Amino acid sequence: MAIDHTHVASRRSWVASANDHGTDFPLQNLPLGVFSKAPDGPRCGVAIGDKILDLRTAAERGLLRQPAAEAVLGENLDALFALGRSPVTELRHDVFAILDSETGTPDDSLLHEMSDCAMHLPTSIRGFTDFFVGIHHAIRCGEIINGPHYQLPLNYHYIPTAYNARASTVLVSGTELRRPLGMRKRLDQDPLPTFGPSVWFDFELEMGFFVGPGNRTGEPISISDAADHVIGFCLLNDWSARDIQMFEMAPLGAFNGKSSGTTISPWVITVDAMEPFRLPAMERMPGTASVPSYLIDSADQREGGIDVALSATIWTEKMRAAGEPPAPLLKTGSRYMYWTPAQMLAQHSITGCRLAPGDLIGTGTISGPTRADLASFFELSTVGKEPITLPNGETREFIDDGDEIALFGRCERGGFVSIGFGPCMGRVTPALESVG
Amino acid sequence: MAIDHTHVASRRSWVASANDHGTDFPLQNLPLGVFSKAPDGPRCGVAIGDKILDLRTAAERGLLRQPAAEAVLGENLDALFALGRSPVTELRHDVFAILDSETGTPDDSLLHEMSDCAMHLPTSIRGFTDFFVGIHHAIRCGEIINGPHYQLPLNYHYIPTAYNARASTVLVSGTELRRPLGMRKRLDQDPLPTFGPSVWFDFELEMGFFVGPGNRTGEPISISDAADHVIGFCLLNDWSARDIQMFEMAPLGAFNGKSSGTTISPWVITVDAMEPFRLPAMERMPGTASVPSYLIDSADQREGGIDVALSATIWTEKMRAAGEPPAPLLKTGSRYMYWTPAQMLAQHSITGCRLAPGDLIGTGTISGPTRADLASFFELSTVGKEPITLPNGETREFIDDGDEIALFGRCERGGFVSIGFGPCMGRVTPALESVG
Numbered sequence: 001m002a003i004d005h006t007h008v009a010s011r012r013s014w015v016a017s018a019n020d021h022g023t024d025f026p027l028q029n030l031p032l033g034v035f036s037k038a039p040d041g042p043r044c045g046v047a048i049g050d051k052i053l054d055l056r057t058a059a060e061r062g063l064l065r066q067p068a069a070e071a072v073l074g075e076n077l078d079a080l081f082a083l084g085r086s087p088v089t090e091l092r093h094d095v096f097a098i099l100d101s102e103t104g105t106p107d108d109s110l111l112h113e114m115s116d117c118a119m120h121l122p123t124s125i126r127g128f129t130d131f132f133v134g135i136h137h138a139i140r141c142g143e144i145i146n147g148p149h150y151q152l153p154l155n156y157h158y159i160p161t162a163y164n165a166r167a168s169t170v171l172v173s174g175t176e177l178r179r180p181l182g183m184r185k186r187l188d189q190d191p192l193p194t195f196g197p198s199v200w201f202d203f204e205l206e207m208g209f210f211v212g213p214g215n216r217t218g219e220p221i222s223i224s225d226a227a228d229h230v231i232g233f234c235l236l237n238d239w240s241a242r243d244i245q246m247f248e249m250a251p252l253g254a255f256n257g258k259s260s261g262t263t264i265s266p267w268v269i270t271v272d273a274m275e276p277f278r279l280p281a282m283e284r285m286p287g288t289a290s291v292p293s294y295l296i297d298s299a300d301q302r303e304g305g306i307d308v309a310l311s312a313t314i315w316t317e318k319m320r321a322a323g324e325p326p327a328p329l330l331k332t333g334s335r336y337m338y339w340t341p342a343q344m345l346a347q348h349s350i351t352g353c354r355l356a357p358g359d360l361i362g363t364g365t366i367s368g369p370t371r372a373d374l375a376s377f378f379e380l381s382t383v384g385k386e387p388i389t390l391p392n393g394e395t396r397e398f399i400d401d402g403d404e405i406a407l408f409g410r411c412e413r414g415g416f417v418s419i420g421f422g423p424c425m426g427r428v429t430p431a432l433e434s435v436g
Numbered sequence: 437m438a439i440d441h442t443h444v445a446s447r448r449s450w451v452a453s454a455n456d457h458g459t460d461f462p463l464q465n466l467p468l469g470v471f472s473k474a475p476d477g478p479r480c481g482v483a484i485g486d487k488i489l490d491l492r493t494a495a496e497r498g499l500l501r502q503p504a505a506e507a508v509l510g511e512n513l514d515a516l517f518a519l520g521r522s523p524v525t526e527l528r529h530d531v532f533a534i535l536d537s538e539t540g541t542p543d544d545s546l547l548h549e550m551s552d553c554a555m556h557l558p559t560s561i562r563g564f565t566d567f568f569v570g571i572h573h574a575i576r577c578g579e580i581i582n583g584p585h586y587q588l589p590l591n592y593h594y595i596p597t598a599y600n601a602r603a604s605t606v607l608v609s610g611t612e613l614r615r616p617l618g619m620r621k622r623l624d625q626d627p628l629p630t631f632g633p634s635v636w637f638d639f640e641l642e643m644g645f646f647v648g649p650g651n652r653t654g655e656p657i658s659i660s661d662a663a664d665h666v667i668g669f670c671l672l673n674d675w676s677a678r679d680i681q682m683f684e685m686a687p688l689g690a691f692n693g694k695s696s697g698t699t700i701s702p703w704v705i706t707v708d709a710m711e712p713f714r715l716p717a718m719e720r721m722p723g724t725a726s727v728p729s730y731l732i733d734s735a736d737q738r739e740g741g742i743d744v745a746l747s748a749t750i751w752t753e754k755m756r757a758a759g760e761p762p763a764p765l766l767k768t769g770s771r772y773m774y775w776t777p778a779q780m781l782a783q784h785s786i787t788g789c790r791l792a793p794g795d796l797i798g799t800g801t802i803s804g805p806t807r808a809d810l811a812s813f814f815e816l817s818t819v820g821k822e823p824i825t826l827p828n829g830e831t832r833e834f835i836d837d838g839d840e841i842a843l844f845g846r847c848e849r850g851g852f853v854s855i856g857f858g859p860c861m862g863r864v865t866p867a868l869e870s871v872g
Contacts, residue, residue: 004524061623088714127604132688159619163688164600168563168790171655178654180787183595183728189834216606217697218614222872241787250589251578252568252599253689259719259789261653278817291630292619294871313580350871351616353695354604435786436658 017049024420031267063329082357103289119266123358128167131360137367158287160339180260197431198241205375208236211359218352226342232268235424265424277411279305304340317402453485460856467703517648518793555702559794564603566798591654593724596775616696620679634677641811644672654788662778668704671860688712713847715741740776753838
């Protein structure tokens with residue numbers, strides 16, 4: 001693919017913090033989000049260093065081309081994403097020109113301090129679907145529940161499988177989350193279910209992506225068109241009450257166990273920003289079925305994957321009290337996704353199911369093949385049987401009250417400026433003592 | 437419970453067709469819906485006989501009390517349902533007074549001919565959840581798939597189980613539905629999956645209900661409050677591609693198999709209209725677990741159930757060509773719901789999951805205990821092994837192209853005027869021949 005000027009490593013911004021080594025938001029990133037600064041309501045912006053470019057102000061001053069200029073005036077990014085990829089790319093070029101030290105004129109009146117702003121969900125997220133494409137996660141969870149001879153279900157190698165998740169409780173990074181109540185059963189450890197706070201409360205490190213423009217009911221998106229419906233990426237923590245989930249799972253799948261909340265990072269890293277960090281689709285496991293032709297496209301096979309280094313930290317109450325920093329939990333990568341985002345959209349819509357602008361798609365937990373790559377406590381502690389020890393001596397089987405889990409994502413490749421996702425954070429507060 | 441004047445059997449409307457024997461929409465029903473008459477856009481209305489009372493016009497003429505008068509000015513019922521049950525009851529009393537032959541003044545300028553209007557979805561349906569409370573369906577499907585010694589999963593008697601369904605493809609009655617494509621595997625009949633149009637395409641007779649006002653994330657709705665969040669009921673056909681569903685089901689549950697569309701009847705039969713037709717909660721099966729206390733409320737146990745006679749018909753191309761009427765398929769009833777609507781909402785929100793005004797909740801397929809009560813082809817034809825014969829000699833294992841399935845619901849009780857739901861209809865059109 002041809003890499004355009006927005007990826008040239010020598011270009012710098014007149015926003016000084018965007019040129020800092022290690023910033024998530026250099027001039028080459030320019031992610032989209034929704035912020036507010038009191039007393040104003042939510043509006044659309046672009047992260048640059050430790051600042052936010054105000055897209056409404058930029059549009060009102062005539063610095064952005066149509067149709068994006070009109071679309072960014074709303075309270076979220078739905079209207080922009082509905083336009084499709086080309087207008088988003090044009091917007092990127094316009095914002096690049098504004099912020100580039102060679103072509104732009106320094107003008108602080110276009111900017112807000114990120115630290116003065118609250119972040120909001122990027123879109124209305126009318127639909128939220130969670131896939132299961134982390135193959136090492138699928139294998140390890142199956143082995144934990146069913147024993148070492150577990151085989152992936154027949155469907156796993158034919159299609160990317162998924163479930164509908166709960167859109168109403170998607171939370172933006174930084175929102176506290178209450179430990180849920182429910183009927184719990186810790187696999188064979190509990191002979192019968194009991195009611196109370198989840199004791200196997202867990203995180204899941206996933207990536208998410210946003211849909212636009214989507215399709216009409218009854219009209220599938222073909223695999224060759226599907227990439228045009230992926231606007232950008234975020235990090236996603238699919239909080240999971242494993243004891244509630246294990247009790248409810250058969251035969252309908254996860255419901256209450258996943259409904260207390262799902263946290264996403266607020267900035268949408270566009271597919272344009274991700275262009276230097278694409279990968280081929282993951283290779284098939286040996287001896288498995290051939291992928292059906294409606295899920296195969298040569299460009300998607302060549303560069304439909306993404307290469308994001310992913311990691312998670314935990315920050316306990318004890319660490320905070322002692323003035324200690326968060327402790328690393330794991331490192332993994334988006335290269336362990338067995339299906340590409342385009343394949344997920346083609347599969348999602350093959351029945352004619354409608355996808356709408358701003359819909360959120362989760363990848364499922366992206367564990368890697370080794371012990372250090374496991375992207376949930378369920379896997380890290382082998383469902384509580386092998387507690388992990390943190391640097392300060394604390395141990396964890398699952399999440400304790402007060403623990404803050406943060407997810408991180410970075411893209412690095414020689415010759416290109418590294419970009420980051422910004423953190424996806426959430427702290428767990430104690431369960432309610434009673435209902436009603 | 438005290439029955440109010442809107443249920444008195446002797447009251448008649450000045451809208452003549454509302455007094456016809458057998459009408460679904462007498463003065464005692466007054467269901468809420470969203471209609472449009474060209475060239476105007478969608479607005480809120482009430483069904484009365486073969487007419488629609490225009491709630492916008494009624495509000496503008498000062499015939500309705502606040503806050504409902506303001507809430508019905510929108511393009512759907514979200515704002516009204518957000519107000520909660522009392523304003524909906526006040527609206528019912530105001531509309532009754534307008535349409536009652538004793539208290540109202542005949543005024544055709546408030547009315548539209550139903551046959552001149554198009555119906556729309558009643559709310560924005562941001563969330564759609566499908567439960568599994570038809571216990572005879574759960575047992576029979578389990579036996580068909582797993583054999584005659586099948587036992588319901590442990591969770592079934594403790595909690596109403598559910599899955600998140602796809603809100604974006606909920607369709608209003610009368611919308612055609614395209615037979616979906618997908619990876620299909622007909623249980624053991626197919627050794628491996630193949631791609632193509634679903635050949636086991638099925639209907640499911642369910643009821644639905646609408647939520648209002650709902651809760652905030654992290655704050656469960658208690659069982660004693662839950663009934664106040666049920667605004668009214670509809671009929672629901674959860675079209676299901678069984679061959680696609682059987683292949684994808686383990687372990688995540690149904691996804692593509694249920695995503696081509698879900699059809700609902702357009703009129704919301706309010707809980708006030710249903711008041712004479714309440715039932716006690718269904719009795720527990722002998723020897724089963726006690727229901728957890730967070731799902732038990734004495735009023736809900738006494739009258740949390742509903743008594744709706746349910747039926748379905750099929751109208752094939754051959755029948756239409758021969759000028760024959762639709763043929764009956766089955767009769768069942770909402771009394772076979774093992775959990776009440778209030779229990780479903782209490783369970784749905786126990787984790788803190790947010791429910792929003794206008795969310796749609798499906799009950800799951802409501803089969804009865806006998807062969808004549810089976811509410812899907814999967815059960816009626818024993819997954820295709822025992823085709824059913826229609827009155828004109830045609831046979832069906834599942835739905836053929838051109839078949840129109842219609843669901844009906846009626847409430848009858850001595851001393852009260854019967855009310856109906858209006859039909860929930862959908863015709864299946866041939867699958868696409870290719871994608872993209």
